[in-house]
Amino acid sequence: xxxxxxxxxxxxxxxxxxxxxxxxxxxxxxxxxxxxxxxxxxxxxxxxxxxxxxxxxxxxxxxxxxxxxxxxxxxxxxxxxxxxxxxxxxxxxxxxxxxxxxxxxx
Amino acid sequence: xxxxxxxxxxxxxxxxxxxxxxxxxxxxxxxxxxxxxxxxxxxxxxxxxxxxxxxxxxxxxxxxxxxxxxxxxxxxxxxxxxxxxxxxxxxxxxxxxxxxxxxxxxxxxxxxxxxxxxxxxxxxxxxxxxxxxxxxxxxxxxxxxxxxxxxxxxxxxxxxxxxxxxxxxxxxxxxxxxxxxxxxxxxxxxxxxxxxxxxxxxxxxxxxxxxxxxxxxxxxxxxxxxxxxxxxxxxxxxxxxxxxxxxxxxxxxxxxxxxxxxxx
Numbered sequence: 001x002x003x004x005x006x007x008x009x010x011x012x013x014x015x016x017x018x019x020x021x022x023x024x025x026x027x028x029x030x031x032x033x034x035x036x037x038x039x040x041x042x043x044x045x046x047x048x049x050x051x052x053x054x055x056x057x058x059x060x061x062x063x064x065x066x067x068x069x070x071x072x073x074x075x076x077x078x079x080x081x082x083x084x085x086x087x088x089x090x091x092x093x094x095x096x097x098x099x100x101x102x103x104x105x106x
Numbered sequence: 107x108x109x110x111x112x113x114x115x116x117x118x119x120x121x122x123x124x125x126x127x128x129x130x131x132x133x134x135x136x137x138x139x140x141x142x143x144x145x146x147x148x149x150x151x152x153x154x155x156x157x158x159x160x161x162x163x164x165x166x167x168x169x170x171x172x173x174x175x176x177x178x179x180x181x182x183x184x185x186x187x188x189x190x191x192x193x194x195x196x197x198x199x200x201x202x203x204x205x206x207x208x209x210x211x212x213x214x215x216x217x218x219x220x221x222x223x224x225x226x227x228x229x230x231x232x233x234x235x236x237x238x239x240x241x242x243x244x245x246x247x248x249x250x251x252x253x254x255x256x257x258x259x260x261x262x263x264x265x266x267x268x269x270x271x272x273x274x275x276x277x278x279x280x281x282x283x284x285x286x287x288x289x290x291x292x293x294x295x296x297x298x299x300x301x302x303x304x305x306x307x308x309x310x311x312x313x314x315x316x317x318x319x320x321x322x323x324x325x326x327x328x329x330x331x332x333x334x335x336x337x338x339x340x341x342x343x344x345x346x347x348x349x350x351x352x353x354x355x356x357x358x359x360x361x362x363x364x365x366x367x368x369x370x
Binding site: 036037040043044047048050051052054055057058059060061062063064065066067068069070071072085088092093 | 141145148149152153156157159160162163164165166167168169170171172173174175176177179192199200
């Protein structure tokens with residue numbers, strides 16, 4: 001389990017979290033589940049980048065996908081993406097705030 | 107629809123909203139002139155092409171909320187449509203969600219009264235003239251699809267094209283199968299009101315020969331080169347005695363079988 005997964009595991013709704021490079025290589029996790037989530041995260045990052053450049057609204061920062069069974073969160077940093085999957089019956093906005101709060105902690 | 111989109115821009119911080127269909131056409135929008143038709147059309151095509159990609163991992167996408175340096179984009183997938191709202195990063199998103207829900211209810215009500223995606227089809231029994239195919243062959247295909255099915259009473263009329271025999275299609279060309287693009291498949295399923303289908307009965311109008319064959323759907327045909335066309339394998343072309351440019355009638359056979367579903 002990667003450090004970021006350990007850190008975010010304090011949030012009960014979080015199912016999986018991973019850090020990946022901008023070209024989709026998952027850091028510190030070689031499981032199939034991580035690869036799958038990483039692939040979906042990369043797809044979301046590419047789609048977000050494309051639609052953002054179409055509207056000309058600057059660089060991609062983060063994305064939230066409200067799903068029926070799982071929610072998907074993607075956060076951008078200088079060299080990496082953080083991708084988080086959570087259960088689908090949780091409140092997306094409060095989860096988003098909670099993830100940001102945990103990540104801000106030193 | 108335009109009024110509904112304008113209603114969304116009344117929310118402080120919203121720059122514009124757009125309603126697009128599942129073919130990538132912009133149905134209505136309230137964006138300022140800075141965002142030209144090409145930009146909106148490109149965005150609509152991106153939505154159409156990419157939003158299904160996360161279906162498996164999320165179990166069905168209810169909403170996208172994407173934040174950028176200079177703005178925030180909310181995308182709400184609806185049945186056969188998408189609403190995209192572009193706003194400033196500082197928008198009150200809860201207020202926007204309330205307005206968005208109101209707008210969606212209005213859109214659903216309007217689309218229930220008059221189908222948005224498909225204009226009402228004339229029940230004219232006469233054979234209509236097929237759409238010109240010259241544009242497709244010269245490569246000057248229209249950027250947006252205005253293809254509507256040409257039909258006689260019994261089925262949808264499509265223009266034949268024979269699959270080119272290459273190393274990649276060598277074995278396929280020996281099977282009896284056909285392919286249509288997504289727009290054409292939608293028009294056919296809308297005509298018969300069956301939803302997705304896997305097989306079609308293809309009839310040569312000149313000879314009356316027909317065959318029930320499996321059909322593949324070409325997902326990526328951005329230039330709409332194959333609107334109103336059906337691509338037949340060489341084997342099937344020989345069975346039906348059709349050549350390129352001939353017209354065939356396609357039908358979805360929804361009856362038959364013990365439970366009445368065989369042939370769909």
